[in-house]
Amino acid sequence: xxxxxxxxxxxxxxxxxxxxxxxxxxxxxxxxxxxxxxxxxxxxxxxxxxxxxxxxxxxxxxxxxxxxxxxxxxxxxxxxxxxxxxxxxxxxxxxxxxxxxxxxxxxxxxxxxxxxxxxxxxxxxxxxxxxxxxxxxxxxxxxxxxxxxxxxxxxxxxxxxxxxxxxxxxxxxxxxxxxxxxxxxxxxxxxxxxxxxxxxxxxxxxxxxxxxxxxxxxxxxxxxxxxxxxxxxxxxxxxxxxxxxxxxxxxxxxxxxxxxxxxxxxxxxxxxxxxxxxxxxxxxxxxxxxxxxxxxxxxxxxxxxxxxxxxxxxxxxxxxxxxxxxxxxxxxxxxxxxxxxxxxxxxxxxxxxxxxxxxxxxxxxxxxxxxxxx
Amino acid sequence: xxxxxxxxxxxxxxxxxxxxxxxxxxxxxxxxxxxxxxxxxxxxxxxxxxxxxxxxxxxxxxxxxxxxxxxxxxxxxxxxxxxxxxxxxxxxxxxxxxxxxxxxxxxxxxxxxxxxxxxxxxxxxxxxxxxxxxxxxxxxxxxxxxxxxxxxxxxxxxxxxxxxxxxxxxxxxxxxxxxxxxxxxxxxxxxxxxxxxxxxxxxxxxxxxxxxxxxxxxxxxxxxxxxxxxxxxxxxxxxxxxxxxxxxxxxxxxxxxxxxxxxxxxxxxxxxxxxxxxxxxxxxxxxxxxxxxxxxxxxxxxxxxxxxxxxxxxxxxxxxxxxxxxxxxxxxxxxxxxxxxxxxxxxxxxxxxxxxxxxxxxxxxxxxxxxxxx
Numbered sequence: 200x201x202x203x204x205x206x207x208x209x210x211x212x213x214x215x216x217x218x219x220x221x222x223x224x225x226x227x228x229x230x231x232x233x234x235x236x237x238x239x240x241x242x243x244x245x246x247x248x249x250x251x252x253x254x255x256x257x258x259x260x261x262x263x264x265x266x267x268x269x270x271x272x273x274x275x276x277x278x279x280x281x282x283x284x285x286x287x288x289x290x291x292x293x294x295x296x297x298x299x300x301x302x303x304x305x306x307x308x309x310x311x312x313x314x315x316x317x318x319x320x321x322x323x324x325x326x327x328x329x330x331x332x333x334x335x336x337x338x339x340x341x342x343x344x345x346x347x348x349x350x351x352x353x354x355x356x357x358x359x360x361x362x363x364x365x366x367x368x369x370x371x372x373x374x375x376x377x378x379x380x381x382x383x384x385x386x387x388x389x390x391x392x393x394x395x396x397x398x399x400x401x402x403x404x405x406x407x408x409x410x411x412x413x414x415x416x417x418x419x420x421x422x423x424x425x426x427x428x429x430x431x432x433x434x435x436x437x438x439x440x441x442x443x444x445x446x447x448x449x450x451x452x453x454x455x456x457x458x459x460x461x462x463x464x465x466x467x468x469x470x471x472x473x474x475x476x477x478x479x480x481x482x483x484x485x486x487x488x489x490x491x492x493x494x495x496x497x498x499x500x501x502x503x504x505x506x507x508x509x510x511x512x513x514x515x516x517x518x519x520x521x522x523x524x525x526x527x528x529x530x531x532x533x534x535x536x537x538x539x540x541x542x543x544x545x546x547x548x549x550x551x552x553x554x555x556x557x558x559x560x561x562x563x564x565x566x567x568x569x570x571x572x573x
Numbered sequence: 574x575x576x577x578x579x580x581x582x583x584x585x586x587x588x589x590x591x592x593x594x595x596x597x598x599x600x601x602x603x604x605x606x607x608x609x610x611x612x613x614x615x616x617x618x619x620x621x622x623x624x625x626x627x628x629x630x631x632x633x634x635x636x637x638x639x640x641x642x643x644x645x646x647x648x649x650x651x652x653x654x655x656x657x658x659x660x661x662x663x664x665x666x667x668x669x670x671x672x673x674x675x676x677x678x679x680x681x682x683x684x685x686x687x688x689x690x691x692x693x694x695x696x697x698x699x700x701x702x703x704x705x706x707x708x709x710x711x712x713x714x715x716x717x718x719x720x721x722x723x724x725x726x727x728x729x730x731x732x733x734x735x736x737x738x739x740x741x742x743x744x745x746x747x748x749x750x751x752x753x754x755x756x757x758x759x760x761x762x763x764x765x766x767x768x769x770x771x772x773x774x775x776x777x778x779x780x781x782x783x784x785x786x787x788x789x790x791x792x793x794x795x796x797x798x799x800x801x802x803x804x805x806x807x808x809x810x811x812x813x814x815x816x817x818x819x820x821x822x823x824x825x826x827x828x829x830x831x832x833x834x835x836x837x838x839x840x841x842x843x844x845x846x847x848x849x850x851x852x853x854x855x856x857x858x859x860x861x862x863x864x865x866x867x868x869x870x871x872x873x874x875x876x877x878x879x880x881x882x883x884x885x886x887x888x889x890x891x892x893x894x895x896x897x898x899x900x901x902x903x904x905x906x907x908x909x910x911x912x913x914x915x916x917x918x919x920x921x922x923x924x925x926x927x928x929x930x931x932x933x934x935x936x937x938x939x940x941x942x943x944x945x946x947x
Contacts, residue, residue: 266896522640
């Protein structure tokens with residue numbers, strides 16, 4: 200696995216590059232659709248390719264509970280299980296354990312929790328998370344980190360930074376002792392924590408950089424803090440993180456977030472927004488958001504976005520999609536998901552093109568000025 | 574619109590033919606997937622074509638209530654509204670009014686009912702049903718008939734037969750006075766009623782035949798009667814109905830029903846079974862039914878049916894589809910729907926081929942003997 204920066208913008212830290220992975224090359228900056236349970240909700244792998252997805256994300260916590268690591272291992276790994284032959288990144292399970300499950304105990308050893316599904320008890324450790332991700336066979340493994348709640352104070356965040364440092368060494372040790380179970384390379388991205396505290400971010404970056412082989416992640420942002428605080432942290436990290444590795448900003452964000460993060464040197468993103476909002480009827484367009492359930496689209500026989508070339512816009516009208524939402528027909532969820540994913544992935548492609556052309560600053564300024572304020 | 578029988582089986586009444594319609598040619602015998610509200614649940618028009626759907630059915634009652642006839646009219650008709658450019662048949666709305674809505678009053682004039690959605694009052698008459706179907710723009714319009722409940726006695730059925738006769742004349746009159754609103758031809762299929770009473774069936778056939786221009790339907794079967802009674806009625810009608818027009822058996826059925834009805838001279842079918850059962854996890858295969866939720870498929874990495882060439886079987890395993898049902902992921906409903914529709918439409922294609930080859934009797938006997946008893 201290797202990463203090569205092809206071009207860096209002269210007026211910002213934005214850059215475009217290629218991340219070479221055994222399952223395919225990823226052109227950055229890139230957005231990763233979320234396939235929580237081994238499926239990006241409502242759509243097929245073939246549709247994901249049509250909207251130009253290059254890599255998707257799987258959730259270790261969810262897959263560990265259902266269908267279970269052993270089943271996916273027997274299937275030949277997550278790629279084969281879900282019939283997706285391009286790269287996959289899996290998270291460590293930590294975020295869901297801290298946010299979804301009922302926590303019983305956290306200590307330096309690991310996290311004891313109860314499943315949100317049936318209350319069954321589980322113990323997740325750095326080693327266990329690595330073991331699961333080895334068996335899932337993801338191309339990019341995420342380190343097991345402590346994710347403090349969004350309202351945590353500085354002392355709590357500091358403890359999490361310190362624990363994350365202890366855990367990354369154990370993750371590395373496990374991976375060194377236990378090679379991949381399939382015949383493709385896996386790399387681990389360490390995760391920089393530190394909340395919105397500059398010194399803790401710097402400390403965590405220093406802790407994590409030695410473990411980054413071909414990529415590093417920024418965690419613990421977009422969890423409720425001010426946008427300015429988020430971008431401030433990214434700016435600090437932009438200075439500190441190695442330029443020759445991709446930076447992955449976890450859980451971000453809106454279209455304007457993506458552009459502003461790319462300006463600050465971020466290369467990879469994942470977020471539920473395009474898919475979840477699609478299922479709620481909120482669609483992204485070149486002129487802002489469209490709530491397709493709105494009465495005003497009842498007799499509107501135009502596509503969602505006349506400038507859009509997705510399969511939904513090529514074939515169906517606002518009136519029809521509104522009708523599908525109205526009758527709770529799942530085809531509507533599909534058509535909306537396809538449109539929003541296309542919007543996001545097309546936005547990333549535009550960024551890559553404008554960075555390559557040297558026009559990124561002008562383009563992004565224009566986009567940010569014209570896109571409705573969120 | 575015209576129908577041509579290409580070949581009739583020497584040992585049965587099975588025949589294969591072509592029904593020419595402005596929106597395309599239909600090879601018979603054919604099965605019509607049901608697109609209740611202007612969408613075959615979970616799938617796109619393009620997927621319907623991939624599984625070889627030649628014609629689909631729309632429900633007048635549902636479309637009249639949501640999104641409403643005027644909206645579809647403004648969209649340019651149902652084909653354009655839902656982006657389906659092949660033939661469409663619409664039912665008259667009668668069956669749903671009699672089975673779904675709260676009936677207030679039935680008399681010779683029409684049926685007063687309350688919407689099952691919001692309790693609003695509506696009055697459906699032969700003229701109103703024709704007006705709606707003109708505006709929907711279906712290629713095949715179904716006559717407005719009285720559908721007695723499945724447990725109705727002979728006197729009630731006789732009354733329905735008589736009222737259906739009165740109503741067919743009014744349907745015809747309306748259509749004569751009101752030409753199509755779009756630039757394609759529409760034909761009306763009259764519907765033979767009469768329950769399981771031979772004399773009433775004969776009477777109703779006699780009543781309806783004069784109104785059949787290019788097709789006639791058999792209604793009021795598959796509503797709870799014994800299979801033998803159903804096939805008995807079809808045999809009687811096979812003798813009486815014109816050979817040079819397609820016969821449409823409404824609401825039928827299972828794979829073995831379809832074969833046995835084709836043996837008795839039926840050309841067209843519609844039924845919720847393939848799509849509804851798919852959404853419940855029941856899948857049709859060359860060796861019988863598969864309930865994909867079953868625990869025994871948990872580690873089964875084979876396709877649903879190894880002999881099947883549908884997109885689902887080409888790309889996904891039983892284990893994966895079971896998992897999707899387990900997590901209530903709508904992609905599972907899609908994959909199951911595609912498989913079942915492919916199974917049904919492939920079955921119809923096999924029948925056409927074997928009739929053409931002169932091997933239908935042998936093939937159908939073999940199929941009926943080997944398919945699990947339903």
